[in-house]
Amino acid sequence: MDFGIKGKKALVCGASKGIGKAIALELAREGAEPILCARQEKVLEEVASEIRKETRATVHHHACDLTSSTERDQLIKSVKEKYGGVDILVLNTGGPKPSSAMETTLDDWESGFSRLFQMTAQLNEAFLPHMKEQNWGRVICVTSLSVLEPIANLAVSNAMRSGVTSMLKTLSDELASSNVTINCLAPGAIATERLEELMEARIAKTGQSKEEYLKSYLAAIPMGRMGTPEEFAAVAAFLCSDRASYVTGSTICIDGGKRRSTY
Numbered sequence: 001m002d003f004g005i006k007g008k009k010a011l012v013c014g015a016s017k018g019i020g021k022a023i024a025l026e027l028a029r030e031g032a033e034p035i036l037c038a039r040q041e042k043v044l045e046e047v048a049s050e051i052r053k054e055t056r057a058t059v060h061h062h063a064c065d066l067t068s069s070t071e072r073d074q075l076i077k078s079v080k081e082k083y084g085g086v087d088i089l090v091l092n093t094g095g096p097k098p099s100s101a102m103e104t105t106l107d108d109w110e111s112g113f114s115r116l117f118q119m120t121a122q123l124n125e126a127f128l129p130h131m132k133e134q135n136w137g138r139v140i141c142v143t144s145l146s147v148l149e150p151i152a153n154l155a156v157s158n159a160m161r162s163g164v165t166s167m168l169k170t171l172s173d174e175l176a177s178s179n180v181t182i183n184c185l186a187p188g189a190i191a192t193e194r195l196e197e198l199m200e201a202r203i204a205k206t207g208q209s210k211e212e213y214l215k216s217y218l219a220a221i222p223m224g225r226m227g228t229p230e231e232f233a234a235v236a237a238f239l240c241s242d243r244a245s246y247v248t249g250s251t252i253c254i255d256g257g258k259r260r261s262t263y
């Protein structure tokens with residue numbers, strides 16, 4: 001299947017590892033030109049060269065701490081100067097600090113708001129007008145299964161990602177007639193460093209052995225295993241493609257069947 005995205009510029013946030021890196025690689029395989037963004041220049045250089053080697057795609061990168069509005073402004077300015085705008089925007093960054101709702105302080109809520117909600121709003125404000133003007137665009141946002149089923153001890157993620165989902169749903173209505181599609185992808189359990197860290201934290205809290213914990217964790221997933229970043233990225237790349245032209249305003253779970261609700 002030709003995805004119809006050869007030469008499209010794709011800003012991929014949180015692209016140095018995990019889900020974001022896998023999405024950047026998959027988009028490059030489809031002929032798009034990823035612009036990788038994460039905090040460390042040196043790591044980005046390595047990832048960009050890895051992707052180039054594997055796909056022969058043109059890969060750009062720009063270091064940015066997405067928690068800082070000033071650095072986000074610099075990223076926007078530089079991307080606009082170099083490329084005019086982007087055709088594909090992948091909204092993704094590191095998850096917020098885990099905590100129960102009772103333990104979460106006002107500072108934690110505020111930092112989660114900046115990390116997830118304001119980051120999304122600022123990049124949308126910068127890049128969506130160009131997509132609207134050219135009558136084509138793709139936005140995908142990596143959220144979490146927590147928007148459908150709150151996850152214990154991830155209070156900030158539960159709350160902020162639900163707000164982000166609502167913001168994007170509203171925007172998807174406004175841009176649908178301009179062929180700009182906006183969708184959220186909700187990971188269940190995708191084997192990355194972030195998931196490993198969360199598991200270690202839960203194991204430390206419960207006092208269970210890793211084997212015991214994993215056994216009960218995987219039992220809640222009908223497929224009985226975690227997903228890979230590559231499985232996640234395959235869905236993401238399709239949604240960024242020209243072929244996915246009639247899918248917008250949706251949240252798609254990539255979770256091996258873990259979600260309990262029917263819809």
Ligand code: NAD
Nearest residue numbers: 014016017018019038065066093094095144189190192194
């Ligand atoms: P990860 O921690 O492996 O990767 C996060 C990426 O974001 C990395 O490239 C990292 O360098 C980058 N990043 C982190 N903080 C940044 C910052 N301040 N500025 C710029 N870049 C930054 O995470 P992942 O597992 O790939 O998950 C991606 C997102 O999906 C996270 O928000 C995570 O919370 C969420 N999520 C993941 C899972 C899962 O199963 N892996 C489940 C639910 C939600």
